[in-house]
Amino acid sequence: MIIKTGAVMIKAGIMQSFAYRASGFLLMLLNNLLYLALIYFLWKGIFNSNNIELLNGMTFNQTLLYLGLAVALQPIVETYVIWQMSADILTGQISLHIVKPISYQTYLFFLMIGENLITTLVVFLPTFVIVYFLTNSFVVLSYNILLFVISILISIIINYLVGFIVGTFCLYVQSPAGLDNMRMIVVFLLSGAIIPIAFFPELLRSVVMLLPFQAIYNAPLQFLLSSGINLNEIIHTFANQLFWVIILYGLSKIIWSISIKKITVNGG
Amino acid sequence: MDKTIEINNLSKEYKVLNRKEGFKGAILNLFSKDYKYIKAINNVSMEIFSGEILGILGRNGAGKSTLIKMMTGVLKPSAGALSINGNTPFKNRKQHALNIGIVFGQRSQLWWSLPCIESFKIIKEIYSINDDVYEENMNFFNELIPLNELMNKPVRLMSLGQRVLCDILASFLHNPKIVFLDEPTIGLDIDVKDKIHKLILSLNSKKKTTVILTTHDMGDVDAICKRIVIIDNGEKIYDDKIYKLKKYFGPNKTLLAHINSNKIRDDSVVITNIKKLIDKHIQLIDYLSVECNNRWIKIVVDENQISVLKVLNLIQKEFDIDKIEIKEISTESVIKKIYEGKCL
Numbered sequence A: 001m002i003i004k005t006g007a008v009m010i011k012a013g014i015m016q017s018f019a020y021r022a023s024g025f026l027l028m029l030l031n032n033l034l035y036l037a038l039i040y041f042l043w044k045g046i047f048n049s050n051n052i053e054l055l056n057g058m059t060f061n062q063t064l065l066y067l068g069l070a071v072a073l074q075p076i077v078e079t080y081v082i083w084q085m086s087a088d089i090l091t092g093q094i095s096l097h098i099v100k101p102i103s104y105q106t107y108l109f110f111l112m113i114g115e116n117l118i119t120t121l122v123v124f125l126p127t128f129v130i131v132y133f134l135t136n137s138f139v140v141l142s143y144n145i146l147l148f149v150i151s152i153l154i155s156i157i158i159n160y161l162v163g164f165i166v167g168t169f170c171l172y173v174q175s176p177a178g179l180d181n182m183r184m185i186v187v188f189l190l191s192g193a194i195i196p197i198a199f200f201p202e203l204l205r206s207v208v209m210l211l212p213f214q215a216i217y218n219a220p221l222q223f224l225l226s227s228g229i230n231l232n233e234i235i236h237t238f239a240n241q242l243f244w245v246i247i248l249y250g251l252s253k254i255i256w257s258i259s260i261k262k263i264t265v266n267g268g
Numbered sequence B: 001m002d003k004t005i006e007i008n009n010l011s012k013e014y015k016v017l018n019r020k021e022g023f024k025g026a027i028l029n030l031f032s033k034d035y036k037y038i039k040a041i042n043n044v045s046m047e048i049f050s051g052e053i054l055g056i057l058g059r060n061g062a063g064k065s066t067l068i069k070m071m072t073g074v075l076k077p078s079a080g081a082l083s084i085n086g087n088t089p090f091k092n093r094k095q096h097a098l099n100i101g102i103v104f105g106q107r108s109q110l111w112w113s114l115p116c117i118e119s120f121k122i123i124k125e126i127y128s129i130n131d132d133v134y135e136e137n138m139n140f141f142n143e144l145i146p147l148n149e150l151m152n153k154p155v156r157l158m159s160l161g162q163r164v165l166c167d168i169l170a171s172f173l174h175n176p177k178i179v180f181l182d183e184p185t186i187g188l189d190i191d192v193k194d195k196i197h198k199l200i201l202s203l204n205s206k207k208k209t210t211v212i213l214t215t216h217d218m219g220d221v222d223a224i225c226k227r228i229v230i231i232d233n234g235e236k237i238y239d240d241k242i243y244k245l246k247k248y249f250g251p252n253k254t255l256l257a258h259i260n261s262n263k264i265r266d267d268s269v270v271i272t273n274i275k276k277l278i279d280k281h282i283q284l285i286d287y288l289s290v291e292c293n294n295r296w297i298k299i300v301v302d303e304n305q306i307s308v309l310k311v312l313n314l315i316q317k318e319f320d321i322d323k324i325e326i327k328e329i330s331t332e333s334v335i336k337k338i339y340e341g342k343c344l
Ligand SMILES: Nc1ncnc2c1ncn2[C@@H]1O[C@H](COP(=O)(O)OP(=O)(O)O)[C@@H](O)[C@H]1O
Pocket: A266, A267, A268, B014, B015, B016, B038, B039, B040, B058, B059, B060, B061, B062, B063, B064, B065, B066, B067
């Protein structure tokens, strides 16, 4: 049942995102390409001026690949969940959602994921192709692509859950822009989307590896970057991602059910 | 008749911050514990029977939406008991949700940018409506309103009336036992209101759905309800058959018509003319009250004797009318009379 509900809603979400944001896709792609050019010259400069082959154990190609792919994956983090929640709360539309036989969290997830899937596809694929050629076909294309795709789907879920938890605070703070910026900065910095986690100082790195954000970017990227990844690492990465799905899911349920009382008891 | 809803001494208080003004106030507000309580519903009891159309009438701010929100499970009551089909709405929210349909007049459950049919498909899945039921309902809806054009139209391109009609249909799609309509006719003109009344009546009679409708418009309850509850300042001040209330008012409607001609200077001449006209064409038991002010004719029509439209037709032959308005008994005047003890 829930699968069919999901399918119908994801389709509607995709139709809706085309109706609203067709031009947005193009801008996003353009942004990505500009950003890609920026990191290309920035890191080329860093490697050349220091005349080094390896930086923190990564070559220029590896660094470029990592960051280029992270850019390609940015549409995943582009989620409108916080904005949607804030609009529902401010307009009172939320009261229609909490009397549905489907939970608000699940409903929003299906609503958002259609859009996420389509942006990931429309923006990720072209960026990926460019990165692939920029780094002289450095990526190994084999069964790891499949692992990468599965891992990406889990990333989308984790990112959504983070968004939902942050969005819940719209019930207390009427500033979706502030909340979303904060979330973006934290996710970007601590997930390895801007600076490879390998470049972090030892202490910071071990802390970051204990947080959920690395499971959004770093985890799927490992499947494209490491050549010859072994079974142990595969299991470890997926276990880590699933662990965060479960924890964040539970956490979001608890925080939501406490916070929703602000509406159901105090009337918003 | 079976009771489907039992409400006992229900109350709802909102807790709101006493806000201070200005920049300093904004900062103080963050830490303030200075609350006041607004009693939106005060000790209300009633029973609602299976299959009836109950009208809840009240002015703006009377507490109608608050009452509906408690019945639908959005709000938790502050005190009192509320049982719907044996469920406590607030506690068994999901179970309750399957049994009820909801339309809040000012908002829509339809997806804004998509053709209406997409929302119906989503509702079908969310409520696990099986194909046969869905098919049957859509065919039935189609008999009531031609759906072809409507279903393929993106909701954002619909007129308010079309949107409300679709929202009402959507709320009946899963064959709920009870449908709540919170001010569905707000902001609509007379002929759309009329369509909505007819739709609600047909859905109710075919599906035997209990319908609970709130409005601040006497015309709505007059058109579709047998029983009304009047809420004022959070309290129930009337709960009985509508005809008992109407006894005190007579089935009167007020016709206002504006004469489009500068030639007519003397209002009293108009009055005499109209009275003659009515005398000549209609045999009436009582005279209708006729007034005229600045070329606005005002006639109170007893609809038991003659319809407003016939009267309008008559005066239109004699005068060049450019604006008309038909007024129902106003909610304010009803409430005033109840307080004066004239209706009990
Ligand atoms: N969320 C809320 N917080 C505080 N006061 C509210 C809230 N909602 C409604 N009220 C107040 O409660 C009273 C009843 O409101 P409502 O139920 O919306 O009336 P109606 O639907 O009859 O217009 C009004 O005085 C209104 O200002």
